[in-house]
Amino acid sequence: MDRRSLLKGGAAAVLFAPIAGAPVQATEDDHLLSLWRAYIEIEDRLADISERKRAAIAKMPEWVRWGGVGKNGVREFAPEWRPAIRRRHSVPDDFPRRPLEDDVKALNKKLVYEAVGRWIEENYPANALREWMGAGLSEELLKARVAAHASPDVIAEQERGVARLLEHARQWTIQRRWEKKAGLPELQKEEEDVLNISYELKWPIIETPHNSSVGMLIRLKMFAYIKSEHSESAIEELDTVDQFIIRMVHEMERGLLSEAAALIPPFPKLDAYMRSAVA
Structure with a gap:
């Protein structure tokens, strides 16, 4: 099995x-007892590493610390975008507090789309727009969107999007520096090695016949x-x-x-x- x-x-x-x-x-199963004792020791080592990780994280600024569990049940590891950064990059209130790169890209796409829509509405008659949209993705509407992408307002929004992505990369770089200063990479490597040993002990305990x-x-x-x-x-x-x-x-x-x-x-x-x- x-x-x-x-x-x-x-x-x-x-x-x-x-x-x-x-x-x-117990002497009938000395081998299983030895494996069990070894596994408990490994669990103690993992608990010690976890405590040292908590202590290391506590030394970091709060905005670069790993966050709690997000709405999707996944732990938030991204750095926090503080209020000044959010204002500087014109992000809406519902933008994630600890955004991932995909969050930034999704926001950029949305804001450019909205900027294109505003420019088209301001530069074409309403009745023409209704006619174009009623015909589905008409050639005229496509031409209008191409023209909008060359407008100063849309170009400015695209540039703001690039700035947001650069800000995201900058925040991650700063977070990595703090993690290195706190010794987290070494602790994570140690934890990974011990977890591998833990896995190698679990299954022999489960699979070894008992006497x-x-x-x-x-x-x-x-x-x-x-x-x-x-x-x-x-x-x-x-x-x-x-x-x-x-x-x-x-x-x-x-x-x-x-x-x-x-x-x-x-x-x-x-x-x-x-x-x-x-x-």
Whole structure:
């Protein structure tokens, strides 16, 4: 069974040996215990790196710090356009506080389109415009738009658009300088390396056959963690199957597998999350 199928199949796929009669002795699964301890150490290292990243970011000016989570659920990494910059570049109130390059390009396109429309309305009779638009994309209307792009007002708007893009690039360059000064690139590289080790430990724990209830519970706990590790939300916001898996593992280690649970080093992050599942 491949890893994708395993995750979809539920915790039952982990149980290659029956619960009944499985020995409790931890020595039966020394290898899984070693992997589990190593994984907890890696998680501690990741927590330490995360704390150092927070401390580094806190030393940066607020406008270059990474923002919160935007409306689309994606973290905002772009630098903030402060009020003076927004006024200088004539951006509307609904323009993103931390714009991406695509946001700037979309605004530029919109403002040029509006400038072209104003110039055409000011330089052609209204009845002619109604006739041209009624005929769809007429040749006359196309000629009017070409003429508008050569007008001083539209050229000025295009130049303002170029200035906005240059401002965007300048803000990103300044942000990169602050990040380098704070040591973020090195911390991100360290975090990436440790995350790779974390990934290399997860799946051997899931996939290694167990010889005791200790090993089985270790595998189940890792399975539950994989289901919950990327969720910063309450247990109720996970899907029903994932909720069931997390609650089942928590109940098993408190009941049927309590002797085995006592022999497994604690994983505070997962243990706290599972407790929240039954709170």
